[in-house]
Amino acid sequence: MDITALPVWKKLQDLAGGMRSRKLAQMFAEDPKRAERYSLETPYFLMDYSKNFIDEQVLQALLELARETDLEGWREAMFQGECINRTEGRPVLHAALRGSVGESVTSAGQIVSRQVEVELERLKEFVNLLHNGGIRGCDGSPITDVVNLGVGGSHLGPQMAVEALRPYWQGGVRVHFVSNVDGAQLQNTLEGLRPESTLFLVSSKTFTTIETLTNARSALAWLGDLAPEAELLQRHFAAVTANPERAQELGIADRFTFRFWDWVGGRFSLWSAIGLPVAIAIGFGGFRALLDGAASMDRHFREVPLAENAPVLLALMSLWNCTFMGWPALAVLPYEQALHMLPAYLQQAEMESNGKSTTRAGEEAAYATGPLIWGQLGINGQHAFYQYLHQSPEVVPADFIGSVRPGHGLETHHEILLANLLAQSQALMSGVSRERVAAELRNSGLPAERVEELVPFKVHRGNRPSNTILLRGLDPQSVGALIALYEHKIFCQGAILQIYSFDQWGVELGKGLASALQPKLRSGDLAGEDGSTARLIEYYRRKNPGETLKVAG
Incomplete structure (x- = not known):
């Protein structure tokens, strides 16, 4: 399909041309129910997308584009285990990892949901043994530290989730992460750890990733002469991989080798055994709750009509801003310290998925297929790059993400934090006019000539779009739902724009x-x-x- 030949594509281009002259603040003034009309609430969050350059005409055209590109058909094909990753000849079944596909879905003759449950039981047993002192090093010391060696999807998702769920850490066994082949990170992580009580978790889908295997070899050398090499590999190493045979060839014990499958993309593998560090950090029950939160978003995505569907609407806002309004970036701005790794995680999830210029037909895309994702913690960003967001000639749409309930007891801190989130979103939309700046400067007692000199520098044009997502709290279910929201958003963008989102040849x-x-x-x-x-x-x-x-x- 040449989507640029669709009448609705031309209609959206025309609508975008008209919207560029509109004022967001005026659109709110004209419609007192705008925020109610363009927001939705799920069990785990409120998503407000009202500060985008949309009206009913734009929204209906975007929904028409989604239908004409068969988003609903692609969605069902994914959940049914059809081969939608066609360049690699694989289904895309990360939703199966949280129990969201039926028993009719099979792979290589095996019922996928049963394979998943078997492996989850193995993870549960391992985590419980670890926390109960049942897994010990070569000298009999209980394992107190687990170092995850992985990169990309074998690192970003697990570490992001572990950091996000700090209030739920179980204690007793500490979890560390090493992703960089730069030896400084490994050395710094190992400082203060005892070889006798340290276990290395080697996480690699293929078990051929050079960065990860180099770190594993150096970790083996660090263990020194505690025991012969073969025993060290059996007692101080575990593996998570889609290639368990390779891990066992290298000497890691079968009972410490955990599997996921080639129908799981690396950047969507948090929910598989790749999430073992999360299960260790917050306990297996907490990990199950994380999966349950994601599964709730799976059901929402699969069952709710497009016009009320959170991932669909979030994808349509991004597509509208990037492909039609011509704004090529998206700032991800979490106002929660616990979510400090979310921008980096979403960089990989979205840019590795949709950062492509070839359509499913093998032709050059004649349109932008996705934004550049960047950002960091909102409060830190306010003192770094928000100057650019507010007064640069470039328009950068933003996703503001916060939480109603903090993961700590310092309520005043949280009120200040949330007030800043709301203020920045409001300021980007409304700005400050020349007239208001001039009045404020005159009221401060400045002489007229000084007022005239300063006014141009203090004007904020505003009119910059954003979404705001407020989680009910930083609990495992809510975090799971948030991550799955963005996963399905990425899928929707790729499906509509004719992109294969689940390969990564550019890597x-x-x-x-x-x-x-x-x-x-x-x-x-x-x-x-x-x-x-x-x-x-x-x-x-x-x-x-x-x-x-x-x-x-």
Whole structure:
């Protein structure tokens, strides 16, 4: 399908042209029920999308586009286990990991839901043994620290969830994360840990990821001479992988090898055994609650009409802002310290999924397929890049995310935090007019010439769109629902814009080049390299002292 040939596509382009001259504040003044009309409430959050440049005509056209591109058909195909990841020949079944597909869905002749439950029971047994001191190191010491070695989807999701659910940490067993092949992160993480009571969790879908396996080899060396290597691998290592045979070939015990499947995309694998660090941190019951929250969003996404469907509406707002209004970025701004890793997580989830220029027909996309995702904690951002959001010539739509109930007992702190979230969203929409700035400056007693000089610098044009999502609290169910909301949003964008969202060929090129270049850093063979790369390698070899640099003093 050439979606740009659809009449509704041209209609949306025309509507976008007209909307660029509208004022959001005026749209609220004209419709006292606008916030009620363009918001919805689920059991776990309120989503307000009223501060977008939409009216009923725009919304109905967006919904028509979703129907004409068969979003509902693609949605059902995903839940039915059809092969919608066609470039890799796989179904897309991360929803099965939280119990959201029926027993009719099979893979390789196996009922998917039963496979999932078997593995979850294994995870439960492992977590309970770990917390009860039933898993011990080579000298009999109970395991007190688990270090997750993974990168990308094997790291970002688990660490994000562990940080988000800090109030639910069980204690007793500490969880740490190492993702970077830069040895500094591994060294810094291991400082203060005891080899005798440390277990390394090697998380890799293929179990061939060079960064993760390099960190695993260094972790094995750190364990030293506690025991022979084979015993260390059996007692101090566990694995999570879609390639369990490879993990066992490397010496990790079968009972400590946990499986997920190739129908789970890495960046959507939090709900599988990849989430083992989360289960360790908050207990298996907490992990089940996280899955339940996500499953509730699965049901909402699958059953609720498009016009009242939270993931669909969030996707349509993003598509409208990026593809039709022409704003190519989205700022993710959580006003909760616990959600500090959410922007990084969503960067991978969305940009690795829809950051593509080839349609399902194998043709060049003639439109933007998704925004650049960036952001950080809202309060920190206010003192860093909000100047750009408010007064730059560029318009950057934003998602503000907060919580009604904090994960701590400092209520005044939370009121200040939430007031800032509401104020920033309001300020981006309303701005400050030239007339108001001038009046405030005159009232402050400044002379007329100084007022005239300062006014242009203090005007905020406003008229900048945003969504606001208020969670009921930072409990496992609400966090699970939030993550699943964004997962399904990403799916909707890809389905509507004719993108295969579940492959990531763009990740592979750099990996292959790095493998070829690594030996050249030692050999100095620059044959076939471009001038810039050759120059950089030459400089590295000339300046590399051949040993680890020590900090003076």
